[in-house]
Amino acid sequence: MKFIETPLADLYILEPDYIKDERGFFARTFCVEEFRKRGLSPSLAQCNISYNSKKGTLRGMHFQIEPHGEDKVVRCTQGAIFDVVIDLRKESPTFKKWFAAELTAENRKMVYVPTGFAHGFQTLEDHTEVFYQMSALYHAESARGVRWDDPTFAIDWPSDERTISLKDQYYPPYL
Numbered sequence: 001m002k003f004i005e006t007p008l009a010d011l012y013i014l015e016p017d018y019i020k021d022e023r024g025f026f027a028r029t030f031c032v033e034e035f036r037k038r039g040l041s042p043s044l045a046q047c048n049i050s051y052n053s054k055k056g057t058l059r060g061m062h063f064q065i066e067p068h069g070e071d072k073v074v075r076c077t078q079g080a081i082f083d084v085v086i087d088l089r090k091e092s093p094t095f096k097k098w099f100a101a102e103l104t105a106e107n108r109k110m111v112y113v114p115t116g117f118a119h120g121f122q123t124l125e126d127h128t129e130v131f132y133q134m135s136a137l138y139h140a141e142s143a144r145g146v147r148w149d150d151p152t153f154a155i156d157w158p159s160d161e162r163t164i165s166l167k168d169q170y171y172p173p174y175l
Helices: 032-037
Strands: 002-005 012-015 018-021 024-027 046-052 057-064 072-078 080-087 098-104 110-113 117-123 128-134 143-145
Touching: 046 057, 057 080, 072 080, 072 098, 072 117, 080 110, 080 128, 098 110
Parallel strands: none
Antiparallel strands: 002 012, 012 110, 018 024, 046 128, 057 117, 057 143, 072 110, 072 128, 080 098, 080 117
């Protein structure tokens, strides 16, 4: 696996190393040892799938507060997404900065999202599926979010075509 640093502290793009032959390829997408070697959480407590029927679906920006913070590995298994994270760790040198990557079924890239980051995405194609590996169980009382269009972050979303839940539309502004 390749761990590619991003401009945000502790946030990585993960790319599989492919072993190819006439049948196709084999690639490792998760390795406890590789995560530990970089000081990243290798814990896996829960996996989730998000299926999105329409292009432009926007989900986010979500996170869980401590003591139920969670690290995530996010991958698009069908279709394509514009995947966005915001560093909400007050002590971080990249506090309030955001980063986005295009994750597609074809490029098989993943994003490692550490605890303390908000996460969301906008679908770039109809019938898009996203697979999450989570380091902690979902805890409804710890679930939080920030507005997808909060001027504090000024995220440059790829499309004005949007389907977004009422919950995600009405998160309070970030202070």
